Amino acid sequence: MSILLETKGLTKEFRGFVAVRSVDLAVERGAIHALIGPNGAGKTTVFNLLTKFLKPTAGRILYDGRDVTSLAPASIARLGVVRSFQISATFPQLTALENVRIALAAKAGGSFAFWRSDKTLERHNARALSLLEDVNLAEFADTRAGELSYGRKRALEIATTLALEPDLLLLDEPMAGMAHEEIGRIAALIKRIAVGRTVLMVEHNLGVVADLCDKITVLRSGEILAEGDYATVSKDPRVIEAYMGTGHA
Structure with a gap:
């Protein structure tokens, strides 16, 4: 599959604090891609950078091969990138x-x-x-x-x-605060509506995306820790360590 959304060296600093550091993300067209990580990993900051609610300190954002780093939020939306919130x-x-x-x-x-x-x-x-x-x-x-x-x-x-x-649907923790039965219902819904479009979702709970996503990118302290399908990332010792004690591994 071709790459629809890509970041190269995406970085965001806040008064000396590096919230996102040199993130290279590649979201394939037609895929359901999850961006996960423990609290404070930088997931929402990445989403805010992608939808232009924050300006990157460094790095580039490409959409369908076009450099959109300097575009305004409304311009990104007109290209077909829509964020749920x-x-x-x-x-x-x-x-x-x-x-x-x-x-x-x-x-x-x-x-x-x-x-x-x-x-x-x-x-x-x-x-x-x-x-x-x-x-x-x-x-x-x-x-x-x-x-x-x-x-x-x-x-x-x-x-x-x-x-x-939308051509690219960005979902910011769509299952946060839901009961177990509701999580299953929304996960099935996301899988159904993803047919014919691309979905990038932020999620805290690794288990939620187990049977849903084609690819998972794990963030920790603003950097990519691991990447791959669920079977790969869930067995990665670094991922297990990052989630240790949170109850979400």
């Missing part, structure tokens, strides 16, 4: 269907007139229902987002993300 703040008083329709209207590039026109939103009904079906929420289309369970709220957030038609 950017649109994950659903409107609790609106239904699941209404939340997805608003995301679709935003993608269509209309003005904020859609807030005042039911007709503008209703033309997105069919696609919104299709997206809800994709995340197993069709039966909750008329349920207010604030009344959904935590796991279903995360599924709704993924549906609104998909409304933006």
